Amino acid sequence: MTRPALKILLAAPRGFCAGVDRAILVVERALEKYGAPVYVRHEIVHNRYVVDALKAKGAVFVDELTEVPDGVPVIFSAHGVPKSVPAEAESRKLTYIDATCPLVSKVHVEAERHVRDGRHIFLIGHRNHPEVIGTMGQVEPGTMTLIETAADAQTVVPPPGKPLAYVTQTTLSVDDTAEIIAALKQRFSGLSPPRKEDICYATTNRQNAVKAIAPKCDAFVVIGAPNSSNSNRLVEVAQRSGCNDAFLVETAAAIPWIRVRPNSTLGVTAGASAPEVLVEEVISLAREKFDVMVELITVTEETVKFSLPRVLTT
Numbered sequence: 099m100t101r102p103a104l105k106i107l108l109a110a111p112r113g114f115c116a117g118v119d120r121a122i123l124v125v126e127r128a129l130e131k132y133g134a135p136v137y138v139r140h141e142i143v144h145n146r147y148v149v150d151a152l153k154a155k156g157a158v159f160v161d162e163l164t165e166v167p168d169g170v171p172v173i174f175s176a177h178g179v180p181k182s183v184p185a186e187a188e189s190r191k192l193t194y195i196d197a198t199c200p201l202v203s204k205v206h207v208e209a210e211r212h213v214r215d216g217r218h219i220f221l222i223g224h225r226n227h228p229e230v231i232g233t234m235g236q237v238e239p240g241t242m243t244l245i246e247t248a249a250d251a252q253t254v255v256p257p258p259g260k261p262l263a264y265v266t267q268t269t270l271s272v273d274d275t276a277e278i279i280a281a282l283k284q285r286f287s288g289l290s291p292p293r294k295e296d297i298c299y300a301t302t303n304r305q306n307a308v309k310a311i312a313p314k315c316d317a318f319v320v321i322g323a324p325n326s327s328n329s330n331r332l333v334e335v336a337q338r339s340g341c342n343d344a345f346l347v348e349t350a351a352a353i354p355w356i357r358v359r360p361n362s363t364l365g366v367t368a369g370a371s372a373p374e375v376l377v378e379e380v381i382s383l384a385r386e387k388f389d390v391m392v393e394l395i396t397v398t399e400e401t402v403k404f405s406l407p408r409v410l411t412t
Contacts, residue, residue, distance in 0.1 A: 104390050106366055115402075137173070147373060205267075209221075223244060224246060261290065307397045311395050317358050322346055
């Protein structure tokens, strides 16, 4: 019996970014250096497959440092932590390793600089996201105001008489963030921007890759975790770019194949925390149902690499 055809447009870049690669390697190297168990505060990255694989190697994931026993190393996730967390670790004399993505650390440094220069900061981001919690925890309470939407930008009332600046979460929608920044600039002249774009290269590149193929797709699969900001943004970008039927799945088994019609075009990408093996599983499962042709669409090549913390290289 002849299987119906399916064309898959595969986005590139997709999947792991340099910060995620580094964070996973931090856990693996710590396990090699210290032996199991190594504790990790929060998910090292937002992906269940990655977390489970590290658990199998001896990593123990906890929500707070109070769950970490004395005498074992602890790693802070790629999303960053408030200053209170390493301070608590030091007070307990815990060995800790900071796996914060260097591009998130850059935002932390910017926030501290703005406060030193006397500015009040607008942080554009999503409430309760670990990265936002970490960034807000770099400065004293009251020196930063969270802005989630363009509507927030239209109504926010900053402290009077203070110069203003903004920083952003690294995994936001490029287009949404531009709208929010435009609204803030319209209201507040002299608003101090970041020295360099805060939305990270990987987020931007993955969104651009989706924009390039979504108009040609009948359905669009984004592989990623439901709590992954950058993965959720990819779904939104696909929908806004012309593919209304875009959806997020954690694994190939979760794909609602009834929405993938015969003789149609399916877009496929993966969030920055999703390993390539999950993409391969999607294509493999599609081949069981369809006569699949895969076309790779590359919008840019990524060459960024980050070095490991010194404690793991000496």
